[in-house]
Amino acid sequence: MVSVSSYYFLQQPTTITRHLLSSTRHVCCIPHVPPHLLTPYKYQFQIVNLSIAGSRVTETEMEVNGGAVSDPGTIRSQFLQLLRTRRNAQVPMTVEPAKPVVKPLFQEVTPPTFSEAMESCPKANIGNLKELLKEENLYLHTEAGDQGKLPVLILSTKGNNQEKRPAVVFRHSTHKCKEWLRPLLEAYASRGYVAIGVDSRYHGERASSLTTYRDALVSSWKNGDTMPFIFDTVWDLIKLADYLTGRDDIDPTKIGITGESLGVAAPIIGVQGFRWAIDNDKWQARVDSIKAVFEEARTDLGKNEIDKEVVEKVWDRIAPGLASQFDAPNTVPAIAPRPLLIVNGAEDPRCPLEGLEIPKTRAYKAYGDAHSDKFKLVAEPGIGHQMTPLMVKEASDWFDQFLK
8 A cells, every 4th residue: 555645635625625724633544554545634624634734844845854745735735736637527526325335346266254453443342232333335526537436435423413523534455445434434434533435546436347447547657647656545535524524423523544565644554655665765665556557557667577667667657756745755754743643564675774864754744743642653673564553443542642
């Protein structure tokens, strides 16, 4: 999966968005997800995770350990402008009822059946939880076209409809879908949250075959008209934030976002430095996770093998700025002063820990002494690119600390 910060900085389309950006209650947990992605969101809830929006930095540039960090407002504006360059026709945001998915589509030859990490998520001790759960399935139209139809699964507990609750948005990992997140959604719902799962672009209900996501990545390289690697889903999250903040059952000042690899807010195995990986020859594991598009680019560029040049050209084509202005060193510190948790495996080849040294240093500087308790980076020893019970517990505790 990828960085979580991108989501966080999208902002400003609405009054609600501006309100969210100025709030300090939104929380982000980033477990192994590239910062600009996980925090996918302009609203901080993004993933609360990487929200760069709403930072109180006012200088056009701020110096951190000798490195210039773009003003968060500038980053957000540039990123939102980029997203708008590859959008279909805009349509009024509408909500369409949907039915539960009976046979979820996993883009894997052998579909997964169980996740020890997700099943370990803390739950309230409620004997008849299944009977108390309220499930909503809907489609949120975020732009014209098939991929502009965002599938949403919402779980909460039945009760006083007038009660406003904290909410957490969950994003699945590559090739999976929102239904895979159900153990997490149920656990959070049992603890009083409104838990929301969505299908990323070209995944779940937005996919039609085992190669839908792979084909979309290759098409993006060939045509340069979409950004399936994280960025397009950020647009959806911006629209989702507008929808969630308007619901009667959600406290708009207490929204968080998290996810696995592709996730946000409290990103789990999802934050990495893309530029660092290129410069330090640590890009192979990330490339291998979506190799088809890089092989296509290698052929088009007349190369015998995938090398640094191929990797850089692919990122610049399918996710412009991913390895430059929208990379972790700029987006992670831009989330301050909102709560941000990053949870990675210490041995994760896709999100090398060494590549987070600069983002971490800049984040500590941005949060400063006044908000030092709102930033935390956890690297679980001996763990690669996988979500673990410890990571799930860390994210759960983080949300409880700042959203409840």
